[in-house]
Every structure is written in C-alpha cells, then in structure tokens.
Amino acid sequence: MVKIIKLRKGLDIKLAGEAEKKKMQLKPNGKFSLAPADFVGVTPKVVVKEGDKVKAGDALFINKNYPDVKFASPVSGTVKAVVRGERRKVLGVVVNADDKQDFVDFGVKNVGQMNGDEVINSLLEAGIFGYINQLPYAVSATPADKPKGIFVSALRDKPLAADFEFELQGQEKEWQAGLTALSRIAKTFLGIGAKQTAKALTEAKDVEVTAFDGPCPAGNVGVQVNHISPVNKGEVVWTVEPTAVLFIGRLMLGGKVDLRRTVAFAGSEVKAPLYVDMLVGQELQTLVSNSYDKSHKVRIINGNVLTGTPTTAEGYLGAHTSEVTIIPEGDDADELAGWIMPRLNQFSQNRSYFSWLMGGKRYKLDARIKGGQRHMIMSGEYDKVMPMDIYPEYLVKAIITGNIDKMEQLGIYEVSPEDFALAEFVDSSKLELQRIVREGLDMLRKENS
Numbered sequence: 001m002v003k004i005i006k007l008r009k010g011l012d013i014k015l016a017g018e019a020e021k022k023k024m025q026l027k028p029n030g031k032f033s034l035a036p037a038d039f040v041g042v043t044p045k046v047v048v049k050e051g052d053k054v055k056a057g058d059a060l061f062i063n064k065n066y067p068d069v070k071f072a073s074p075v076s077g078t079v080k081a082v083v084r085g086e087r088r089k090v091l092g093v094v095v096n097a098d099d100k101q102d103f104v105d106f107g108v109k110n111v112g113q114m115n116g117d118e119v120i121n122s123l124l125e126a127g128i129f130g131y132i133n134q135l136p137y138a139v140s141a142t143p144a145d146k147p148k149g150i151f152v153s154a155l156r157d158k159p160l161a162a163d164f165e166f167e168l169q170g171q172e173k174e175w176q177a178g179l180t181a182l183s184r185i186a187k188t189f190l191g192i193g194a195k196q197t198a199k200a201l202t203e204a205k206d207v208e209v210t211a212f213d214g215p216c217p218a219g220n221v222g223v224q225v226n227h228i229s230p231v232n233k234g235e236v237v238w239t240v241e242p243t244a245v246l247f248i249g250r251l252m253l254g255g256k257v258d259l260r261r262t263v264a265f266a267g268s269e270v271k272a273p274l275y276v277d278m279l280v281g282q283e284l285q286t287l288v289s290n291s292y293d294k295s296h297k298v299r300i301i302n303g304n305v306l307t308g309t310p311t312t313a314e315g316y317l318g319a320h321t322s323e324v325t326i327i328p329e330g331d332d333a334d335e336l337a338g339w340i341m342p343r344l345n346q347f348s349q350n351r352s353y354f355s356w357l358m359g360g361k362r363y364k365l366d367a368r369i370k371g372g373q374r375h376m377i378m379s380g381e382y383d384k385v386m387p388m389d390i391y392p393e394y395l396v397k398a399i400i401t402g403n404i405d406k407m408e409q410l411g412i413y414e415v416s417p418e419d420f421a422l423a424e425f426v427d428s429s430k431l432e433l434q435r436i437v438r439e440g441l442d443m444l445r446k447e448n449s
Contacts, residue, residue: 002202004194005227007214009387011349011422013159015305016362017273017327019264021166025277028101031316032075032281033083033092034060038319039071039130041139041445044090052079057104057257059127060093066142072127074259074279076102092316095281103256111177111252116185126251128259131244131319135222135231137445138416138438147186147238149229152179154201154242155193155212155219158304158421162264162322164242165198166275172200174249180206181248182240191224214387222419226388231413241320263317265291267305267326268364269298276324282317284324289313297329299367306421307434330366349385349426373430382423382433390414392423396433399440404447407440416441 036044045064048054054077059070075097083091106126111119120143123129134141141147154164168175182188183206192201194213202209210228212218221239231237240248243261250258259280266273269292276287284300292298301308302315304323317324347363382392390411398406417434424433 002209002211004211004213007212007218007387009384010215010217011385012215014362015159016364017266017268017270018160019266019273019275023275023277026286028075028279029097031094031283032097033094033316034071034281035092036061036090039140046082046090046093048079050079050081054079055102055104057126068124069130070127071130072257074281106255108255109252111181114184119181119184126257128247128257131247133239135225135237135239136413137441141238145236147236150182150186150188150238151221151225152240152242152245153191153219153221153224155191157216157219158306160266160323160325161304165196167262168198168200171246174246174253175200176205177252178245178249179204181252183207189228217422220419222416223387226414233408233413243322264323266323269326269328278317280317280319284315285313292326296332298326299329301325307418328366330368369430371430376429381426385422385426396436399436404444407444412440412444
C-alpha cells in the first residue's frame with residue numbers, strides 16, 4: 001500500500017503551450033557542450049585539450065577538489081574548444097560529434113549482486129556520479145559523504161513541466177535497474193504524484209514509495225525530503241532526478257554512458273509543442289530555429305519558467321534540463337490603462353484581476369516582472385505557497401543579513417533555491433529569492449568547510 005501525503009499549500013500556474021504527447025528525435029550531430037555550471041559546487045579541471053578525440057563516456061573535466069568525480073562526454077567526436085570566461089573560468093567544453101558514435105565499454109553489471117561501494121565506483125568510472133545532488137547546500141554530491149537516504153522525485157509539476165510517465169514508457173527495465181543500484185548505496189525513497197498510475201512507479205521495487213497529493217511544489221524533492229526525513233545539521237541526503245536514474249540504469253544494463261533525455265519543448269510561443277529526444281549538451285539551434293514567430297521578442301529558457309535560465313538558439317541543453325520553454329519577452333507590450341483594467345488574460349495569485357473567474361483557463365504570460373524591487377513586506381505570501389515546516393520570510397531575512405546562526409535555526413539545511421521559486425513568483429517585493437537562497441547556501445558551505 002503506497003503511503004499518501006496530502007499537501008494543501010502551493011500554487012498551480014496554468015500556462016498555454018503544454019507539450020503534446022508525441023515525440024521526435026534529434027540526431028546526435030553537430031556541436032555539444034558540457035558546462036560545469038550545471039553541476040553546482042564543482043570546481044572544474046579540464047582533462048582534454050582542443051583537437052583531442054574522445055568517446056562517449058570519456059572524461060571532459062573532473063572536480064578539482066574530488067578528482068575521482070569525472071564528467072563524461074555525451075558523444076564521441078573531436079574537442080573543438082574549451083570555452084573560458086573571466087579569470088579563465090571554464091564555461092564549457094565543446095565537442096564536434098562524429099557521424100558514427102563510439103562508446104567506452106564499462107561492462108554490463110548485475111545490480112542485484114553489487115554493494116554500495118561497487119555502485120559508486122561504477123558511477124565514478126563512467127563519469128555520471130556528478131548527476132547526483134545532495135542536501136544540505138543543494139550541490140553536486142561527493143562520494144566521501146555517506147547519505148542517510150537517497151530521494152528520487154518522479155513528479156514534475158512546475159508550469160509546462162515534462163511528464164515523466166511519458167518519458168518512462170519503454171524504459172521500465174532501466175528505471176528499475178537504476179533504483180536498485182541506488183538502493184545498494186542507502187535506503188532509497190521514491191516520491192510520485194497521487195495521479196500517476198504507471199506500475200513502474202507505483203510498484204517500484206527496492207525503494208519506499210510515497211505519493212504526494214497537492215499543488216506545485218509537491219514534486220520538489222526538497223519538499224518531499226522535508227515531509228519524509230528532514231535534514232538536520234551534520235546529516236546528508238542525496239537527491240537524484242528521475243532521468244538521472246535512467247542514466248544509471250542504462251549504464252548498468254548496457255555498459256555504456258547514454259545521456260539521452262526526453263525533453264518537453266513547450267511554451268505559448270512554440271508553434272507545435274511536443275517532446276524531443278536529445279542528449280545532454282546538445283545544441284538547441286536545430287530545435288528552436290523555425291519553431292516560433294520571430295516578428296517579436298521571445299525568451300528562450302533552458303528549463304521551466306520558474307527555475308530555468310535564459311539562453312539563446314545558440315545555447316546547449318543543460319545537464320539537468322527536462323524542458324525547453326519559449327514565452328514572450330514582454331518588453332514591447334503596451335497595455336491600455338495598465339492595472340486599472342479587468343485583465344481577464346492575466347494571472348493573479350491573490351485575485352487582483354477578474355481572471356480568477358475564468359476557471360481552468362490557461363494563460364499566455366510573458367517574462368516581465370511588473371514592478372521594481374521594494375522593501376520586504378512580511379505578509380505571509382511565501383508561507384502560502386511553501387508546504388515546508390520552515391519560516392521562509394524570516395529565513396530570507398537571515399540570509400540577507402548574513403546571520404548564520406539564524407539561518408541554521410530557521411532550516412536552511414533543508415532547502416534549495418528551487419523551493420523558493422513559487423515564493424519568488426508571488427513576491428510583491430520582487431526579490432530574487434532563488435539567488436538570495438543560493439548565496440546563503442554558498443555562505444554556509446564556505447563557513448563549514
């Protein structure tokens with residue numbers, strides 16, 4: 001019997017442009033780029049140089065602080081460039097893919113007979129251990145930290161999020177193999193949605209399954225950790241996104257690194273929203289080039305509208321990206337009489353507009369903030385959309401003032417920036433809450449290191 005946890009706090013934002021349940025594949029050709037910035041907390045050291053030939057699974061860079069943690073190339077080909085920014089910061093390693101792909105053979109594994117150390121060593125050798133994250137600090141995990149538990153959330157409920165049940169179809173064996181491998185390391189918890197019915201989720205073996213029933217952000221792994229086994233000071237839990245579980249399963253069953261993702265290409269500006277099979281680091285140019293109306297400005301987002309990062313058609317698919325979203329930029333909008341109008345086509349969480357009378361209407365929202373930064377208002381706005389046992393407004397104030405003791409007392413070890421995405425959306429003070437929380441976590445991590 002699956003345990004069900006009912007959540008009442010949160011907010012579902014219905015946006016136009018949801019991806020249709022049909023799929024196309026992009027061939028693994030052209031340029032690919034693996035970016036260290038996608039792996040938070042990693043200090044990269046590049047181990048290839050321009051002109052080197054690599055196979056899919058060969059390391060492109062390693063974590064300087066933990067040299068055993070390698071990051072594998074998603075394709076075979078020739079290293080085109082090591083792109084650097086200010087102070088020679090590594091921005092990405094670009095590989096020109098071969099026409100015919102060649103893979104490093106890591107050998108097929110029997111996960112049922114492996115122990116935790118053997119699983120970790122296999123992931124390190126193949127260069128995909130870095131796809132595991134950890135709490136506290138919401139950074140890429142390190143093998144030296146032994147977790148008290150591993151958490152996987154198969155529920156994606158952010159606006160226009162990719163449906164993992166659709167991605168899972170035909171990959172049930174790889175999914176179970178990945179879960180079993182993780183369970184050899186530590187007790188593994190699988191969080192699913194109350195409306196998800198796939199047997200590979202509801203009847204998953206070797207894990208403890210919990211269903212979450214409630215609005216966004218019920219799918220946030222941090223929310224699920226908070227309700228199942230909260231993180232206290234000195235404790236570590238690992239979190240793994242569902243597609244990374246498939247990466248692990250493919251490695252165990254096939255002996256090679258296969259970083260293929262099923263990505264939702266969505267948004268109100270996309271002419272034909274659908275799902276696309278892509279590799280991590282694949283160039284977005286082919287996907288987005290003729291997919292939207294170029295007569296007005298749009299924002300292309302690597303990820304979803306709440307937590308993704310702005311990119312361009314020349315960008316690359318992020319390592320943890322399950323959506324590519326295109327929405328209007330909004331800087332050319334001209335609204336007659338502004339907020340005085342009823343605004344039936346605008347969404348408001350606090351019913352400032354009459355649009356709340358429209359029922360299940362889907363909205364075409366743009367990227368405008370609609371207001372400037374102002375003094376922080378202690379109104380309880382954050383608490384209404386955060387189903388976690390913390391005081392979010394007081395925590396944000398403690399981070400801004402740099403009060404580490406208060407930050408610890410108010411639960412910073414349990415949170416990640418994405419947990420504040422909805423609070424940032426409804427915030428009448430227009431604060432960049434995700435950035436503030438990231439800075440707080442980095443401050444605490446530096447203090448404790």
